[in-house]
Amino acid sequence: DVVMTQTPPSLSVAIGQSVSISCKSSQSLVYSDGKTYLHWLLQSPGRSPKRLIYQVSNLGSGVPDRFSGTGSQKDFTLKISRVEAEDLGVYYCAQTTHFPYTFGAGTKLELK
Amino acid sequence: EVQLVESGGSLVQPGGSLKLSCVASGFTFSNYWMDWVRQTPGKSLEWIGEINTDGSKTNCAPSIKDRFTISRDNAKNTLYLQMSNVKSDDTAIYYCDILLAYWGQGTLVTVSS
Numbered sequence: 001d002v003v004m005t006q007t008p009p010s011l012s013v014a015i016g017q018s019v020s021i022s023c024k025s026s027q028s029l030v031y032s033d034g035k036t037y038l039h040w041l042l043q044s045p046g047r048s049p050k051r052l053i054y055q056v057s058n059l060g061s062g063v064p065d066r067f068s069g070t071g072s073q074k075d076f077t078l079k080i081s082r083v084e085a086e087d088l089g090v091y092y093c094a095q096t097t098h099f100p101y102t103f104g105a106g107t108k109l110e111l112k
Numbered sequence: 113e114v115q116l117v118e119s120g121g122s123l124v125q126p127g128g129s130l131k132l133s134c135v136a137s138g139f140t141f142s143n144y145w146m147d148w149v150r151q152t153p154g155k156s157l158e159w160i161g162e163i164n165t166d167g168s169k170t171n172c173a174p175s176i177k178d179r180f181t182i183s184r185d186n187a188k189n190t191l192y193l194q195m196s197n198v199k200s201d202d203t204a205i206y207y208c209d210i211l212l213a214y215w216g217q218g219t220l221v222t223v224s225s
Contacts, residue, residue, distance in 0.1 A: 096212070101147075
């Protein structure tokens with residue numbers, strides 16, 4: 001299985017601060033069609049996960065442009081510019097290139 | 113508005129069976145592959161499997177293969193997860209989703225004697 005390693009496990013931030021979360025995969029996530037199926041999800045407290053970014057850098061519907069994703073092959077980053085209170089929760093990276101699909105362990109974003 | 117509503121979760125004894133349902137609305141259900149994902153208490157997410165648009169093909173995680181079966185009824189806009197020979201490790205919130213983009217609220221399955 002592809003192992004997704006997220007760092008850091010937790011982040012303490014102030015509102016308005018910018019943060020980055022890293023996600024590294026044990027194998028390249030480039031599929032045979034040339035696309036990279038690496039996604040970022042946010043699970044707010046008590047809620048279901050919500051997809052923020054798909055295929056490395058594409059914003060999901062209704063997701064503010066404070067969120068951005070970069071990376072390639074095995075190394076990916078989610079950046080949140082100007083953190084707002086609604087951004088707090090657990091962030092997960094996920095890959096849907098290789099079976100079985102796998103998720104990172106999560107990065108908990110908390111208020112400082 | 114896309115809506116996914118799971119149901120069927122309950123307390124079940126080890127070795128028992130359970131069938132979860134996910135009713136979809138707000139989109140053309142028969143056009144989309146669907147997934148099941150579970151989340152154990154306080155832990156990360158685990159992909160269970162997916163099913164194609166007409167239900168003729170499924171891909172499942174090795175950890176649940178041969179115990180869980182995914183199916184769908186496009187006439188009823190409903191996705192199913194048949195769970196059999198359940199174990200304590202299967203205790204989790206079970207979500208249905210569309211390509212990780214839209215998720216239901218989840219249904220809790222507790223395996224315990």
